[in-house]
Amino acid sequence: MGESTVGGARPPVTDPFDAVPELAPLRTAAWDGDWEATQAFFQKIPSADDVSFAAALLAGVERTEWFLEKAAKAQPTDPLPRTLLAERYIHLGWRARGHASGDDVPWDRAEQFHDWLRKAELLLIEVCAEHPAYVPAWTARLPTARGLVLGQSEARRRYDRLAEHHPHHFRAQSQLLQQLCPKWGGSWEAAHGFAQECTNAAPDGSLAGVLVAQAHIEHCVDLTGAKVTEYLRDVAVRNDLRHAAQRSVLHPHHRPGWHRIEGHSTFALAFSLGGHLEDAARHFTALGDTASESFWRYLPDWKTRFTEYRTAAPATL
Template identity: 50%
Template sequence: MPPVDPPSPVPPPAGPQSDPYVTTPALVPLRSAAQAGDWAATRRFLTGLGDDDQAYAVRMLTEIDDTEAYLERAAAENPDDPLARTLVAARYVVVGWNIRTHSRPQYVSRDQFTRFHEWLRRAEELLIGICADHPSYALAWNARLATARGLELGQSEARRRYDRLAAHHPYYFASQRHLLQKLCPKWGGTYESLHEFARTCADAAPPGSLAGALVADAHMEHWLELDEPADGEYIASPEVRDELTEAAARSVLHPDHRPGFWDVTCHSLFAMALSTGGHHAEAAPHFKALGERFDRQPWGFLRGDPESQFVNHRTTALTLTS
């Protein structure tokens, strides 16, 4: 019998893509393992990743619906494994946030808050034990930053948790983003502390790391808090433009940068912040790096459909620089 040729690879869909399993196809085996309830494959996938990619993959895993039972079973069968227990807690955090939604507090009902806090307290109880047994375990401390914000435990407690993690993992991007959110005025922080933290992280990180994207994240959060016309004047200022381009040059545009799971998010943050300020030429390298990929979260902050916003700003940037 003649040999059978292997099937040709399926080409990626044409046009802009925001599904993380399309923009980052290396994540597909993790989703398949989770949907099959295959703990061994899940663990093998996650433990083979570096810190930043692992944190991103955990975020994707815990956002898959109805994974609680399989993760709880894995934790029960592997009581000494901090990964299994942490994933259960991280999933509880996601379930809670899905109940609360990301709406402003005035649009969240009392019942939503009650159920939200119940899930976060369940997560926190698990995480306290994990961090006691494994004081340097980054994934657990990262989840505790999410519970600290959701349970409104205050700035000092959030900072204490971050410092405990940073003592062992000083450039842990996922936790830096968690603390950045907590430092926003909407969570009891200030603009000064928000920008100071982003700049400090970016300055301290090795060239080519992800931390520079925190500068873009901070500027977008600041811009979102302002009303017209102050918001337009702020994001269009030369000072913001220069800080964004410098941060990008030290991070995802640096020759030492190694692409990873966070790249679509980071380039989307820079592209959106620069485009919103009218700095289209400076945004072009990020659009070129993205190609047809984009993260819906930052582009969803603009009025209109996120995909249309991405395409329109990309067209402007690439036309001006062609």
């Protein structure tokens, strides 16, 4: 039997490998422990942004570290296998940590978390020293900086080194945005300011506008009580989201790529929580039966909420 339905609506497809068919060969190569096929997949990726996207995706495939470790030893001067291995260690570290706030993470989980991140950091330091323009490695060093509590200045230094070579790298911007939130020692002024800065600097149709929605969602979940609803219902916030969506995933120059599901999912969530279902409808339409859980997972039983909002949104048009 397939997944159960909610109100007659099938829950969304959340696995990127299933939602984006062209990614399936990477999963097959990972399952087979086939380094040659994995390397060939990455060699065909035209942009550094998509390399980082695929690297993070590969990191979530179970038991891949053994063949990545072999590849890193076999090709000690190639930055790709070491970066992919570091991404896997980072994934294992954050999974060990869990989603609890900093003070609530048990000490043993915190130790595992830091051990994995330190292993990743050692690999990435080597890669960045040998290949200072290798953007995927600098991107991976942003979550290690955050997890190892290296501070705002160090995180920004790493991002600036990356931006010298790729000024509109969406995954790197999204990672730095997390660092700039208060939960990691930043401020809402810094987080919103960075999101707007990236959006204003990026070409029309880029993904940078999605950062505006990410910042508003993070701000919203940091609130309590009635303030949660009031925040995203605010007309100024709604207009900010509309402008960001029009500059990014709804712009005529936007070219849907591997990040499109995350982009539309983020806007769909922000508009839905704010009660702006007409605005959310365009993003649900673009998503179809797919969704990214990256920000929706902040909601309890998020798949049910997603299908409820998706069903309600078109009725407002």
